[in-house]
Amino acid sequence: MVINMTNKYSSIKKNDFKSFATTLRTNMCGELNRDLIGSKVKLCGWVNKRRDHGKLIFLDLRDFTGLVQVVFDAHDNEPAYNIAKEIRTEYVVLIEGTLKARSAETVNKELATGDVEVAADSISILSSSKTPPYALDERDRVDEMTRLKYRYVDLRTEDMQESLRLRHKVTSTTRQYLNSNGFIEVETPILAKSTPEGARDFLVPSRLNPGTFYALPQSPQLYKQILMFSGFDRIYQIARCFRDEDLRADRQPEFTQIDLEMSFVGVDDVLKLIEGLIAKIFAETLGSDLALPFKRLSWKHSMEAYGTDKPDLRFGMEITDLTDIFKNSQFNIFINVLSRKGVIKGLKVDDGSQFTRKELDEFVDTARKYGAGGLIWIKVESGNVLNSPVSKFLTDDEKQQLIDRLELKENNLVLIVADQFLKTCSALGALRNYLGHRLNLIDLDAFDFAWIVDFPMFEFDDREKRLSPMHHPFTSPSPDSLDMLDIEPLNVKSLAYDIVLNGNEIGGGSIRINDIELQRKIFRILGFDDKRIEDNFGFFLRALQYGAPPHGGIALGMDRLVMILGMLESIREVIAFPKTQSAYCIMTESPSVVTEQQLSEVSIKLSPAKKQGEE
RNA sequence: GGAGCUGUCGUCUAGUGGUUUAGGACACGUGCCUGUCACGCACGAGGUCGCGGGUUCGAAUCCCGUCAGCUCCGCCA
Helix, strand or coil: CCCCCCCCCCCCHHHHHHHHCCCCCCCHHCCCCCCHHCCCEEEEEEEEEECCCCEEEEEEECCCCEEEEEEEECCCCCCHHHHHHHHHCCEEEEEEEEEEEECCHCCCCCCCCCCEEEEEEEEEECCCCCCCCHHHHHHHHHHHHHHHHHHHHHHHHHHHHHHHHHHHHHHHHHHHHHHHHCCCCCCCCCCCCCCCCCCCCCCCCCCCCCCCCCCCCCCCCCHHHHHHHCCCCEEEEEEEEECCCCECCCCCCCCEEEEEEEEEECHHHHHHHHHHHHHHHHHHHHHCCCCCEEEEEEEEHHHHHHHCCCCCCCCCCEEEEEEHHHCCCCEEEHHHHHHHHEEEECCCCCHHHCCCCCHHHHHHHHHHHCCCCCCCEEEHHHHEECCCCCHHHHHHHHHHHHHHCCCCCCCEEEEEEECHHHHHHHHHHHHHHHHHHHHCCCCCCCCCCCEEEECCCEEEEEEEEEEECCCCCEECCCCCHHHHCCCCHHHHHHHHHEEEEEEEEEEEEEECCCCHHHHHHHHCCCCCCHHHHHHHHHHHHHHHCCCCCCCCEEEEEEHHHHHHHHHCCCCHHCCCCCCCCCCCCCCEEEEECCHHHHHCCCCCCHHHHHHHCCC
């Protein structure tokens, strides 16, 4: 609704309105109140609504500060009235008039300016408008495709104004905070070097160097580190990052990170700084006081208890390990899993026996979707009788141990997954999240932060059949697991950390490697041969040889953070011009084909099948 | 690469094989209206039922394909 634009995130204070006075206007719509009664005002804005009563016309004039009612009376001022008759919704107009008090019966308590109205002396049309595709107050009912096509209209709505002003508040607060902590803002190239590690790069052909390409940065990571080598000590940027991967509600091909790097720091220094930043952002935007410091969970514990490295800590329902209970099981599924060093874990769901067979089948599908072989469910009936399709495969002793371990009571539901560790955890973690929402276990007003620490240095990439870095290849191994690098790299911990809020990863960083030999070693463990190391990272290794301080940093996902602050469902709501799931901009119709000449200037020939955007 | 959901006037939608000439609300146009603020009243205009093919005497409706949007899996160092 655009009735009462509150603009709680607008940085304008009451007495700042004067700075908006221009040659075309004296006041803003939303500032008009009893104190200004009698003054001559010149107002500019959009026509939110026209109400035509014959010889009397009301216009609601809107700017970003709010709405004010303007009255045109045919008897008092016929020329202005005649123009007002032609005015339509979303016309941009300039109105001159006198601010008057409304009579007691006509005061509108729903409107911030409802005590007053403008008696118009004149009106001029600065710009007419076609009938808009939808009325602004219909926004929440209108299909997103339509809103994106007419984004300039959509952005006029109170919701979008508030989102982008909230976003601005976050960036400006961040800049203030980091500036006052000794950081300087340094820009780094958008035309950067392609490094095939990590996400897929967006490529930009170089006209002056035919056949070669820049890549848009996936993050300013190496530039940040090199600036540390250069002695700036602390730098940040509100950095645009580009990753050519498939989209999600919380993933756009270009997105913004609060990206910073510090010299001569350890893990605690970075975490403490960021806790201060987040607390300040929450104080400035929501006015809420966060309890510091945030709790810290090891990656291992997070996976075991919550089945994910970005746990939603607003509710309990932790996963319980049951492997030992079934070590002598005669149940084929368990025997198979255990013989392959798998695990058996369970989730106890209070009041879970209410679920129908159909719903339980859906839980099984969910578990399969997350890679688990299947899901066993057990309903606890009166007298602690366990009702399950697999009941007959469990011994009385195993059943009793289950009851004791999970402290089962009547009406509980137990969901059990048996598979390899990661698959088991993530399947149960997904079910835990689903059930948390489904059973309304989540306090939707809560903000539950945690640091996830003690990440493994590497994970095994099943497709590539090699190790890949859990964070990125510049992350320092933890000093106490350094000696395991050669022997069992999968057990090496890193000095990486993620910050998690309500089940979302909102940032991550690490203490970096500042030793060339260690950096080389990590590249080799990752399976890069010397040529590839030189081609992709030679410049960086060279830089490491000229005096590199210990350093570390972090990047916060700005879009996600603002989305959560604004209680929104998608980062598209906090990005002025977002793209669809197929990375298409409906408003500008981009990407689009280019001319043969443009292509030939950058030495590109399209394969015949791909010309003109055809398949 | 895969799965699911959705697609009907500008917008939101009703319509699940046959008086459907596709209905309603809002918006829009014209007229009337001097206190509305979801203004009111009257009249009116507006639809390639996403697109293509098929089944059928008959398709918005069933089937197949395709496109687009959304959500998710894979992917996102």
